[in-house]
Amino acid sequence: MAGTAxxxxxxxxxxxxxxxALLVALTGxxxxxxxxxxxxxxxxxxxxxxxxxxxPWPKQEEAFAPVVRRFSLPAGFQRMQAGEGSWAQWLQHLxxxxxxxxxxxxxxxxxxxxxxxxxxxxxxxxxRKNQECADVILRLRAEYLRWAGRDDEIVFHLTGAGKxxxxxxxxxxxxxxxxxxLRFYKTAGRDSSQASFDKYLAAVFAWCGTISLGKEGKALxxxxxxxxxxxxxxxxPGHTVxxxxxxxxxxxxxxxxxxQGYIPAQSAHVLRASDSSxxxxxxxxxxxxxxxxxxxxxxxxxxxx
Numbered sequence: 130m131a132g133t134a135x136x137x138x139x140x141x142x143x144x145x146x147x148x149x150a151l152l153v154a155l156t157g158x159x160x161x162x163x164x165x166x167x168x169x170x171x172x173x174x175x176x177x178x179x180x181x182x183x184x185p186w187p188k189q190e191e192a193f194a195p196v197v198r199r200f201s202l203p204a205g206f207q208r209m210q211a212g213e214g215s216w217a218q219w220l221q222h223l224x225x226x227x228x229x230x231x232x233x234x235x236x237x238x239x240x241x242x243x244x245x246x247x248x249x250x251x252x253x254x255x256x257r258k259n260q261e262c263a264d265v266i267l268r269l270r271a272e273y274l275r276w277a278g279r280d281d282e283i284v285f286h287l288t289g290a291g292k293x294x295x296x297x298x299x300x301x302x303x304x305x306x307x308x309x310x311l312r313f314y315k316t317a318g319r320d321s322s323q324a325s326f327d328k329y330l331a332a333v334f335a336w337c338g339t340i341s342l343g344k345e346g347k348a349l350x351x352x353x354x355x356x357x358x359x360x361x362x363x364x365x366p367g368h369t370v371x372x373x374x375x376x377x378x379x380x381x382x383x384x385x386x387x388x389q390g391y392i393p394a395q396s397a398h399v400l401r402a403s404d405s406s407x408x409x410x411x412x413x414x415x416x417x418x419x420x421x422x423x424x425x426x427x428x429x430x431x432x433x434x
Contacts, residue, residue, distance in 0.1 A: 177193070177195060177197075177198075177222060178213065178218065178222070179195070179218065179219065179222040180193050181193045181224055183219070183222070183276060184223065184224055184253075184254070184272070184276075185272070185276070185323070186254050186255055186272065187254075187255040188224060188253045188254070188255075189226060189253055190224065190225075190226060190227065190253050193224055194224060194225045194226075194227070194253075195221065195222040195223060195224060195225065196220070196221055196222065196223050196225060196250075196373055196374055196386065196399065197221045197222060197374065199225050199228075199249075199250055199399075200249065200250075200374075200386060200399075200407050200408070202376050203376060203378075203384055203406065203408050205378045205379070206376035206377060206378045206384060206408075207376060207377060207378070208221075208374065208375075208376050209355075209356065209374075209375045209376065209377055209383075211356060214277060216270075216273055216356075216357045216433065217355065217356035217357050219273050219276070219277075220269070220273075220356055220357055220371070220372075220373040220374070220388075221356065221373065221374050223252055223253075223254075223269075223373060223388075224252070224253040224254075225250045225251065225252060225253055225399070226250065226251040226252070226253050226396075228243075228250070229243035229244060230243050230250075230251045230396075231243040231245075231248075231251070231396075232245075232248060232251055232395050232396045232398050233256070233395060233396050234256070234393050234394065234395050235256045235257070235258060235260075235393065235394045235395070240391075240393075240395050240396075241398070246401065246404050246420075247400055247401055247420035247421055248398060248399075248400070248401060249386070249398070249399035249400055249401045249407040250398065250399045250407075251396045251397075251398045251399075252388065252396065252397040252398060252399070254396075254397055256394055256395060256396055257330070257331065257334065257394065258331065258334065258394060259331070259334035259335055259394060260334050260390060260394045261334075261338075261390050261391065261392050261393070261394055262339065262367075262368050262369050262370075262389055262390045262391055262392065263337060263338045263339045263341070263342040263361070263367075263369050263390075264333065264334040264337065264338075264390060264394075265371075265388070265389070265390030265397045266342060266359055266369055266371050266390075267285055267333055267334075267337055267342065268330055268333070268334075269371065269397075270283075270433060271283050271285075271295065271326075271329075271330060271333070275295075275326065280295060280296060280299075280321075281296055283295035283296070283329075284296070285333060285337055285341065285345065286337070286341040286342075286344040286345060287311060287336050287337060287341055288336060288337060288338050288340050288341045289309065289310065289311060289336075290310065291310075291311060293329075293332060293333055293336060293337065295326070295329050297313060298325065298328075298329045298332075299319060299320060299321045299325065300315070300319050301315045301316065301317040301318055301319055301320070302314065302315055302316075302317075303315075303316045303317055304332060304336065311336060338363075338367070339361055339362065339363040339364065339367030339368060339369055340363040340364065340367065341363075342359075342361050342363065342369055342431075343361050343362075343363035343367075343431070345431065345433060346431045346432045346433040346434050347431065347432055347434055348428070348430070348431055349427075349430045349431060349432055350427075350428060351413060351414075352413060353383060353411070353413060354372055354375065354383060354385060354411040354413075354430060355372070355375065355432065356372055356373065356374060356375050356385075357371075357372065357432070357433060358371075358372050358430055358431065358432045359371045359372065359430070359431055359432075360417060360419075360425040360429045360430055360431075361429055361431060362425060362429050368389075368391075368419075368422045369389070370387040370388065370389045370400070370419055370422075370425070371387065371388045371389070372385045372386070372387060372388075372411070373385075373386050373387070373388045373399065374386040375411070376408065382410075382412070383410075383411040383412075384408035384409060384410055384411060385408065385409055385411045386399055386400075386407055386408060386409070387399065387400045387402075387409055387417075387419065388400070389419075389422075391421065400419065400420055400421075401420065402420075413427060414427050415427060
């Protein structure tokens with residue numbers, strides 16, 4: 130189908146364009162703790178509203194280290210509170226690898242060194258085939274909705290026409306490429322197991338991308354950014370980043386932490402806005418400059434509904 134060809138061109142183009150940037154990013158000296166968005170002081174044991182069991186995928190770390198505990202807040206800013214069990218709260222508590230953990234590819238090769246200037250932290254989540262930038266966000270959204278008992282909402286647009294639905298997948302519907310169209314037929318038995326869900330995600334990774342992600346939710350032409358919103362530029366190449374935490378000062382200004390996947394499939398990771406801070410300025414109408422990619426316009430911002 131046309132979307133498949135576009136996705137292949139997207140991967141090849143992005144892979145070649147990012148090589149030079151990655152060579153630079155692989156280097157970098159270890160940083161001491163920074164006052165704005167650096168590593169927070171090693172805390173005493175804390176009780177969190179969520180724990181490692183709320184993120185049911187393979188993990189590497191024994192200790193639970195959520196996003197909210199890793200990064201110190203910018204001076205004068207307070208973390209925005211999220212509702213109990215919300216998408217925002219779930220993202221704020223995503224588990225992280227230990228400081229200094231590098232970004233690795235599916236094959237285990239180091240893509241970003243543990244102290245690369247652009248790297249804030251690596252998410253403690255397994256890497257899967259074709260799990261690239263848009264796929265990371267779609268996976269996190271699907272994992273959250275399943276955790277929250279909202280299976281009926283796990284439905285995503287395809288790069289071409291149509292959608293791919295977890296409720297339909299559970300009852301045995303499977304994709305078949307016919308010409309340029311992806312059609313679904315009942316070729317399997319009913320199955321709502323974890324193994325079935327993982328196969329559904331693999332199909333999402335194969336048939337969705339930044340073009341399809343740009344159809345999800347609603348565009349935010351104005352207004353403030355919130356936790357769980359995402360910037361997306363669909364195309365070949367295209368890219369997307371997800372806002373996983375937001376802080377606000379007394380004047381109402383907002384800063385956020387951005388998470389991304391990339392090509393080739395690699396560890397999902399939180400970015401740094403600069404060597405001195407992991408927090409990105411989020412000003413309505415203003416551009417957001419993302420390391421290893423470039424500029425997102427405010428018009429690229431979307432929100433899941």
